[in-house]
Amino acid sequence: MTQRVAIVTGAARGIGAAVALRLAKDGNAVAVLDLDEGACEATVKTITEAGGKAVAIGADVSKSDQVAAAVERVVAELGAPTILVNNAGVLRDNLLFKMSEDDWDTVMSVHLKGSFLMSKAVQSHMVEAKYGRLVFLSSTSALGNRGQANYASAKAGLQGLAKTLAFELGKFGVTSNAIAPGFIETDMTAATAARVGIDFEEFKKATAASIPVQRTGTPEDIAAAASFFCSEENGFVSGQVLYVAGGPRN
Numbered sequence: 001m002t003q004r005v006a007i008v009t010g011a012a013r014g015i016g017a018a019v020a021l022r023l024a025k026d027g028n029a030v031a032v033l034d035l036d037e038g039a040c041e042a043t044v045k046t047i048t049e050a051g052g053k054a055v056a057i058g059a060d061v062s063k064s065d066q067v068a069a070a071v072e073r074v075v076a077e078l079g080a081p082t083i084l085v086n087n088a089g090v091l092r093d094n095l096l097f098k099m100s101e102d103d104w105d106t107v108m109s110v111h112l113k114g115s116f117l118m119s120k121a122v123q124s125h126m127v128e129a130k131y132g133r134l135v136f137l138s139s140t141s142a143l144g145n146r147g148q149a150n151y152a153s154a155k156a157g158l159q160g161l162a163k164t165l166a167f168e169l170g171k172f173g174v175t176s177n178a179i180a181p182g183f184i185e186t187d188m189t190a191a192t193a194a195r196v197g198i199d200f201e202e203f204k205k206a207t208a209a210s211i212p213v214q215r216t217g218t219p220e221d222i223a224a225a226a227s228f229f230c231s232e233e234n235g236f237v238s239g240q241v242l243y244v245a246g247g248p249r250n
């Protein structure tokens with residue numbers, strides 16, 4: 001089987017790191033991209049020590065010049081990328097009346113603009129290869145969530161982007177899908193617990209009680225879904241949103 005080159009954004013930790021490890025285990029060379037290149041080294045080391053191929057790339061996905069330079073480095077160091085997982089994300093939660101313009105712009109820039117810029121930068125390689133796998137990290141918050149007007153809008157927008165690129169790029173052998181996780185145990189949900197002043201273990205326990213499978217999710221739960229969407233054999237599921245949430249939606 002051909003070794004594909006994958007880029008995973010926000011892959012220094014959390015869901016992105018688990019997706020990077022899984023895609024490497026699946027046989028792909030992986031560009032571990034995050035804001036801080038040094039912070040990517042742990043993910044790269046785990047991959048290379050297991051016999052895989054990976055490089056650390058530092059870039060802010062919301063800056064077009066940094067995105068262009070990052071993709072050029074991936075081409076030079078690993079080869080042309082044909083798998084992209086748009087995972088980088090930030091939270092700036094607040095009720096609407098307290099949400100600042102900066103809270104809105106930051107979330108839109110990283111999630112929506114970042115995914116647009118990254119997808120645009122890799123699409124020419126996918127089109128040339130007549131092969132591609134695009135994955136967007138949406139969220140159950142896309143259905144609406146108190147205190148997340150910015151995040152919910154960005155995550156709903158990513159579903160629209162995934163579906164649109166499925167239409168535009170399908171004829172070039174590219175599939176484009178979104179994963180909408182529910183509560184996943186990462187620094188992001190730990191920060192939410194801290195913000196509302198609840199111990200993380202208590203927060204997870206309380207959340208698990210409302211989830212049909214009675215547990216919170218792990219980054220590996222999301223990596224398993226990403227692995228399917230990014231696989232060679234998935235050439236016919238495109239433009240879909242997969243809720244990975246221990247139940248229908250949360």
Ligand code: NAP
Pocket residue numbers: 009010011012013014015016033034035036059060061062086087088089090110114137138139140180181182183184185186187188189
């Ligand atoms: P996380 O632990 O906070 O990790 C996010 C990563 O993205 C961090 O390494 C962060 O870098 C990086 N990042 C932030 N802004 C960036 C930028 N402009 N350019 C490049 N990298 C950037 O988050 P997570 O929980 O793993 O979530 C990953 C994705 O899944 C996000 O899109 C999130 O919205 C989505 N999601 C998460 C959950 C959940 O329950 N955890 C649920 C639904 C959806 P720094 O550390 O340097 O900031």
